[in-house]
Amino acid sequence: xxxxADCNNFxxxxxxxxxxxxxxxxxxxxxxxxxxxxxxxxxxxxxxxxMGDPLFKIEHLVxxxxxxxxxxxxxxxxxxxxxxxxxLRSAVPAIEVYSIDEAxxxxxGMAMDFDxxxxxxxxxxxxxxxxxxxxxxxxxxxxxxxxxxxxxxYPKLRGGCYMYRRExxxxxxxxxPIEDVWGVGRRTAAKLHSxxxxxxxxxxxxxxxxxxxxxxxxxxxxxxxxxxxPAIRFEDVVVANQSISNxxxxxxxxxxxxxxxxxxxxxxxMTAEKxxxxxxxxxxxxxxVRTNRFKDDIEQxxxxxxxxxxxxxxxxxxxxxAAINGLRRIFVKGCGYKKAGVTASGIIPEDGVTGSLFEDxxxxxxxxxxxxxxxxxxxxxxxxxVKLGSLGSGLIKNTxxxxxxxxxxxxxxxPKVR
DNA sequence: TCTGGGGTCCTAGGACCC
DNA sequence: TCTGGGGTCCTAGGACCC
Numbered sequence: 001x002x003x004x005a006d007c008n009n010f011x012x013x014x015x016x017x018x019x020x021x022x023x024x025x026x027x028x029x030x031x032x033x034x035x036x037x038x039x040x041x042x043x044x045x046x047x048x049x050x051m052g053d054p055l056f057k058i059e060h061l062v063x064x065x066x067x068x069x070x071x072x073x074x075x076x077x078x079x080x081x082x083x084x085x086x087x088l089r090s091a092v093p094a095i096e097v098y099s100i101d102e103a104x105x106x107x108x109g110m111a112m113d114f115d116x117x118x119x120x121x122x123x124x125x126x127x128x129x130x131x132x133x134x135x136x137x138x139x140x141x142x143x144x145x146x147x148x149x150x151x152x153x154y155p156k157l158r159g160g161c162y163m164y165r166r167e168x169x170x171x172x173x174x175x176x177p178i179e180d181v182w183g184v185g186r187r188t189a190a191k192l193h194s195x196x197x198x199x200x201x202x203x204x205x206x207x208x209x210x211x212x213x214x215x216x217x218x219x220x221x222x223x224x225x226x227x228x229x230p231a232i233r234f235e236d237v238v239v240a241n242q243s244i245s246n247x248x249x250x251x252x253x254x255x256x257x258x259x260x261x262x263x264x265x266x267x268x269x270m271t272a273e274k275x276x277x278x279x280x281x282x283x284x285x286x287x288x289v290r291t292n293r294f295k296d297d298i299e300q301x302x303x304x305x306x307x308x309x310x311x312x313x314x315x316x317x318x319x320x321x322a323a324i325n326g327l328r329r330i331f332v333k334g335c336g337y338k339k340a341g342v343t344a345s346g347i348i349p350e351d352g353v354t355g356s357l358f359e360d361x362x363x364x365x366x367x368x369x370x371x372x373x374x375x376x377x378x379x380x381x382x383x384x385x386v387k388l389g390s391l392g393s394g395l396i397k398n399t400x401x402x403x404x405x406x407x408x409x410x411x412x413x414x415p416k417v418r
Numbered sequence: 419t420c421t422g423g424g425g426t427c428c429t430a431g432g433a434c435c436c
Numbered sequence: 437t438c439t440g441g442g443g444t445c446c447t448a449g450g451a452c453c454c
Contacts, residue, residue, distance in 0.1 A: 031422035
């Protein structure tokens with residue numbers, strides 16, 4: 001048996017923990033730049049606000065229904081996510097953190113009343129963190145996901161749903177749209193619809209060979225999981241990322257290379273810091289810039305450049321230098337760039353680095369020490385206390401008009417209790 | 419006027435090897 | 437006129453996830 005613990009409307013729920021007056025009201029959380037709705041309360045969903053809707057397109061709904069808006073407050077959400085994980089960890093030997101708001105639990109070998117377990121775990125999450133959490137339990141991860149969705153649909157389940165009898169599962173799958181199944185995206189759903197397959201149950205009736213032929217091994221995996229055969233491994237050990245990206249859209253177009261350089265250098269710095277944090281180095285770095293993809297009256301430009309390091313590195317110096325050089329090669333004068341970013345790949349553990357015949361080992365060591373010192377200072381006195389001169393004043397300010405206080409991660413913002 | 423960010427895995431095809 | 441067989445590795449692009 002596997003469980004999925006899924007936080008309901010997570011970002012909105014985080015805000016509501018500190019704003020209980022917003023319970024029962026339409027609330028949304030916006031992406032970077034206050035661009036799109038990326039989390040919605042049930043009430044906001046009910047009035048027709050869709051995931052990813054740009055704010056300017058839903059302004060009329062916001063006004064008419066008095067929707068409360070928040071800019072994304074990622075440090076708050078990250079902290080609340082940790083608190084929920086703590087509660088989950090206290091319940092089972094191992095969890096698999098799947099995303100900021102979801103985790104799988106391996107219940108194999110545990111003999112107990114899984115329905116009571118799911119309900120009580122949901123209750124404890126709410127009680128200890130303030131976050132409403134749905135806990136679905138079933139034979140496979142894919143079925144557990146469906147069980148968790150049922151919790152959201154049916155409040156009488158009290159946050160926990162144990163789905164195990166064959167006939168019950170068939171009944172649920174028979175009413176479950178295929179496009180809502182984990183692993184079935186837009187393309188696959190369209191293909192299935194054209195075959196007359198509408199529900200998860202319809203899909204389980206297909207022949208394995210046909211599934212393999214039409215949808216490859218991923219399709220077969222989902223097909224097996226829906227039939228109750230585990231095909232997706234439970235991964236409780238956290239492995240290092242295979243790629244690390246830092247990209248942003250700007251609130252207005254950037255035409256000037258100096259300004260763009262400061263942004264790209266800042267992305268590169270963040271990338272190097274993340275690499276060092278997970279004790280990795282990268283052998284490749286990609287830089288890209290692009291124009292505003294939503295404007296159809298301008299010439300669209302997308303350019304990217306790949307830089308390969310002689311010795312894999314996590315040095316801010318080397319990565320910023322590479323990113324700036326890459327940017328210089330692809331920058332075109334007269335272009336208004338709306339988005340840029342860097343991606344590190346070819347990531348390996350830092351203790352697995354082999355030297356190079358062509359680089360000076362002493363310089364390499366010196367650079368390493370410098371990075372350690374920088375991380376120590378920034379860790380102690382706050383991000384960006386020491387940084388490279390090429391960063392200028394860092395990221396340009398984006399629109400962020402509705403940010404809530406950092407209730408749990410900034411001393412001045414702690415709520416006061418009388 | 420205004421449209422997010424960060425990931426993973428799989429596959430096909432090219433380049434190359436003996 | 438006739439022109440092998442069996443591999444590996446890398447990359448770009450597609451599809452999907454939250």
